[in-house]
Amino acid sequence: MKKLPDKTIERLSMYRRNLILCLSQGKKYIYSHELANDLHITPVQVRRDIMLIGYSGTLRKGYDVEEMIKLIGTIIDTEQGKNVAVIGVGNLGRAIISYINGKRSKLKIVAAFDSDSEKSGKLYAGVRVFHLKELETQILEKNISIAILTVPGDVAEEIAERLITAGIKGILNYTPRPLNIPSHIYLEEYDMITSIEKVAYHSKSAEEMNYSYR
Amino acid sequence: MKKLPDKTIERLSMYRRNLILCLSQGKKYIYSHELANDLHITPVQVRRDIMLIGYSGTLRKGYDVEEMIKLIGTIIDTEQGKNVAVIGVGNLGRAIISYINGKRSKLKIVAAFDSDSEKSGKLYAGVRVFHLKELETQILEKNISIAILTVPGDVAEEIAERLITAGIKGILNYTPRPLNIPSHIYLEEYDMITSIEKVAYHSKSAEEMNYSYR
């Protein structure tokens, strides 16, 4: 299959989340405008994405929920699945562990790491915590290819380097420090501050509009 | 000032985060290519954003870090600041509370809410937890205009409705359920699953490329 736009990949993930919800509610077919409503996008965009992945719906009933879930799986999952590590077992690390595991997913968190020896050996939502010094050995042993970084900013760079040397393939960086890493490692960064400042900015303008109505 | 593109707003927030870091390291001036490197974008884009907000650097020294921080503040902050509530005091809620407070920011988390009475009255990082039934009264009393949702998915919709009725202006939704709310309320949604699936997808292709080299 030819390469899909990055935005389409993102939406496929969201379609799937929604379709799984539909299925659990007993919904077997869905229209493009229903999916669109849920995700705050247009029906055309949904249909175009579906076209890009080579699926077809039925003219009257819409799209088959179960089939689409399966098809999206063949695109964004790997067959054998992937092992994931969470680095940093603070509040955020624990939130991620309990949120992602317990999901029916090809992605599995198989280890967590923390510099605090107190936490070593403990289990969070079924995931064992190792001391950071075991990072390299465990990544090798457990065949971990993806890391989620939730450590304090000032050690992010250093740990990223160790991860890369250990052969990790992708990093999801939740620390406030942007990482500078080789381009063959896929990097996704997210900072909550940016999101909340965006909301604040936009609700600021909303308020100003209110004022002008008075 | 004419309206700035949404993407520029996002980057302004990231520039500021970076500039503050520079300042703390004693760096007084910065070049566009330095900022660009940190944020994985191009120097032209940095200069264009800076042009859009009407700032000018000096030809040899680059941009004045402190001045730029101040200017970005006038654009994305409000003078009086904004009060924020976190709804749901699980791991993620607590992570957000401790992450955002303690930052020098115009955004202040002034209350947290949870349905678990055990948590009522407790403090997390200096923020008091209220029972969910006090949501409306506290929003009014504390003049809260922004809410961060970290409750379980199945109550997200219901709480969003209460928030809107209570007069909230913007919502940052971390639950896996997309919200269906009136368009005058600004809504930002983020699902970790999408981020991690994106990383998995891209590091999948990276691996396939590796295979083909062998």
Place this chain on the structure above:
DNA sequence: TAGATTGTTAATCGATTAACAATC
């Protein structure tokens, strides 16, 4: 059938980048 839907191309829109003048 009429109406609602899908599938797809072409047009539009918006965001990024290339090119280059200006200047220290």
Place this chain on the structure above:
DNA sequence: TAGATTGTTAATCGATTAACAATC
């Protein structure tokens, strides 16, 4: 000065949407 930088317009690129044919 030459080289490095900023500031800005025009061109390009990519993503979204409008338009519409097809069909149940």
